Amino acid sequence: MSIVEFKNVTKRFGDNVVLDGIDLSIEPGEVVVVVGPSGSGKSTFLRCINVLETIQGGDIIVNGHSVLGPPAQVRELRREAGMVFQQFNLFPQLTALENVMFGPIHTRGTPRAQAREQALDLLSKVGLADRAGHYPGQLSGGQQQRVAIARALAIKPMLMLFDEPTSALDPELRHEVLRVMQDVAEAGMTMIVVTHEMEFARKVGSRLIFMDGGKIAEDGDPETLLSQPPSQRLRDFLQHVA
Amino acid sequence: MSFEWSAIWAAWPDLMAGAWMTIQITLLGLIGGTIIGALSGVVVTYVPVIVTRRTLFWSVVAVVAAVALLRLASWLGDGPLAGVPESAWWAVRLAVLALLGWRFLAWIPLALSFLAQVYILVIRGTPIVVQVMFIYFALPLLVNLRIDGFTAATVTLMINSGAYIAEIVRAGLQSVPKGLYEAGQAMGLPFHKILARIIGPVALRRMIPTMGNQCIISLKDSSLFIVIGVAELTRQGQEIIAGNFRAVEIWGAVAVIYLFMTGCIALALKFIEHRTRIV
Numbered sequence: 001m002s003i004v005e006f007k008n009v010t011k012r013f014g015d016n017v018v019l020d021g022i023d024l025s026i027e028p029g030e031v032v033v034v035v036g037p038s039g040s041g042k043s044t045f046l047r048c049i050n051v052l053e054t055i056q057g058g059d060i061i062v063n064g065h066s067v068l069g070p071p072a073q074v075r076e077l078r079r080e081a082g083m084v085f086q087q088f089n090l091f092p093q094l095t096a097l098e099n100v101m102f103g104p105i106h107t108r109g110t111p112r113a114q115a116r117e118q119a120l121d122l123l124s125k126v127g128l129a130d131r132a133g134h135y136p137g138q139l140s141g142g143q144q145q146r147v148a149i150a151r152a153l154a155i156k157p158m159l160m161l162f163d164e165p166t167s168a169l170d171p172e173l174r175h176e177v178l179r180v181m182q183d184v185a186e187a188g189m190t191m192i193v194v195t196h197e198m199e200f201a202r203k204v205g206s207r208l209i210f211m212d213g214g215k216i217a218e219d220g221d222p223e224t225l226l227s228q229p230p231s232q233r234l235r236d237f238l239q240h241v242a
Numbered sequence: 243m244s245f246e247w248s249a250i251w252a253a254w255p256d257l258m259a260g261a262w263m264t265i266q267i268t269l270l271g272l273i274g275g276t277i278i279g280a281l282s283g284v285v286v287t288y289v290p291v292i293v294t295r296r297t298l299f300w301s302v303v304a305v306v307a308a309v310a311l312l313r314l315a316s317w318l319g320d321g322p323l324a325g326v327p328e329s330a331w332w333a334v335r336l337a338v339l340a341l342l343g344w345r346f347l348a349w350i351p352l353a354l355s356f357l358a359q360v361y362i363l364v365i366r367g368t369p370i371v372v373q374v375m376f377i378y379f380a381l382p383l384l385v386n387l388r389i390d391g392f393t394a395a396t397v398t399l400m401i402n403s404g405a406y407i408a409e410i411v412r413a414g415l416q417s418v419p420k421g422l423y424e425a426g427q428a429m430g431l432p433f434h435k436i437l438a439r440i441i442g443p444v445a446l447r448r449m450i451p452t453m454g455n456q457c458i459i460s461l462k463d464s465s466l467f468i469v470i471g472v473a474e475l476t477r478q479g480q481e482i483i484a485g486n487f488r489a490v491e492i493w494g495a496v497a498v499i500y501l502f503m504t505g506c507i508a509l510a511l512k513f514i515e516h517r518t519r520i521v
Contacts, residue, residue: 050428051427052424052427052428071432075430075431075432076430077430078427078428078429078430079429079430081428082428083424083425083428085421085424085425087419087421088421089419089421089422089424089425090425091422091425091440091444092422092444093443093444093447102429102439103429106429106431106435106439107429107430107431152428155429155430
């Protein structure tokens with residue numbers, strides 16, 4: 001059974017059609033990399049999956065839950081999909097450790113001691129065990145994003161969504177985040193990654209989606225699509241990002 | 243003229259009684275104002291009422307309909323249905339309320355937000371002296387509700403500071419980056435938990451300086467309750483002077499006591515600011 005299924009999804013902001021009849025299914029274990037020019041709807045595509053944006057037509061099913069369901073079902077759906085944002089969005093009043101403990105305690109009702117143990121384990125997996133007591137303001141961008149990944153993993157999602165996770169980072173900090181994302185992928189997590197990192201798409205991605213004008217223009221194996229782009233549009237795009 | 247310290251010593255017990263009254267009014271007023279302000283601030287921030295010609299039209303229609311219904315009910319009660327017992331009237335009232343609530347359930351937050359905005363508009367738009375005189379002198383005539391000066395002063399300060407605190411709360415909540423709200427949503431948290439656990443703590447820290455401002459303003463505003471004769475500090479000073487004509491000593495002492503009280507608030511704020519990480 002697919003873990004995410006788009007059924008003829010339409011999303012509009014006013015008269016502006018951002019997603020134009022998207023049909024797609026994503027299977028467990030896939031690492032889907034979504035690329036496309038700015039304004040092509042790739043971020044919106046991702047945000048519709050966990051209902052940070054509402055859709056105007058069609059339906060999206062995430063692990064059996066519809067995005068059109070009642071609020072309680074939508075919250076259930078969101079717990080299945082961990083989200084990593086471009087701007088990290090860590091809770092500034094909490095330490096790195098407390099940020100990672102937050103989700104399990106408040107959404108899953110995990111006891112504090114157990115959440116703490118789990119969080120320490122996750123922090124060491126992203127290489128930040130020694131920063132557990134630091135506040136987000138005391139961490140570099142790369143470190144903040146790694147804490148954010150640990151925070152998203154802490155609620156034990158079935159699926160991870162990454163919204164341009166390295167776009168706000170200095171070039172030399174990107175690879176530490178990409179490295180952690182690769183570890184997550186290799187552990188078998190289903191991932192949907194909106195990014196401009198073609199190297200990541202080639203190395204880690206199992207599927208590449210090229211979006212253009214609110215539609216899926218290409219969908220296939222990253223290696224094939226990137227080395228022999230089948231369309232002029234994708235060739236132009238790749239020339240601009242490379 | 244010579245400065246007579248003895249005049250101050252003689253008046254000291256009365257001045258202290260006045261200061262204590264000022265503290266009580268300010269403290270109770272601010273506690274109530276914070277509750278009112280927090281509730282209306284949250285509603286106003288998260289339930290936007292879009293003022294268009296259509297919403298304006300329907301709100302006028304709703305008010306007119308409500309007034310007409312009440313008129314009809316009181317006419318019926320006085321005339322044709324005069325014999326109906328009070329309990330039956332209460333049953334009808336409850337039934338009508340329940341029916342309206344059920345029919346317009348989705349509109350209740352909107353109505354609350356609208357009312358909160360009208361409340362802020364009216365209270366910020368009228369002087370506190372007028373407000374306290376209205377509550378003390380006009381309310382007894384309007385609804386036959388007589389209250390003592392202390393209660394009138396406290397209630398006025400609650401209502402008055404509540405309107406300003408509502409705007410402080412709104413500013414605080416709006417200053418929190420939208421991304422934090424989305425991070426909470428993405429975790430599957432319900433709205434009240436996002437507000438209480440994520441947005442609230444961040445907003446509270448940012449509200450400390452402006453809330454301190456409001457505490458000092460409200461404390462000083464309590465001196466205006468002299469107009470209804472509440473025996474707060476300023477009123478006490480005035481009465482003492484009426485007896486001994488020592489304006490320099492007594493007004494000087496009153497000013498120093500106010501300065502001491504506002505100084506304590508300012509110091510407490512500095513302490514809180516240093517204790518909480520400002521983010």
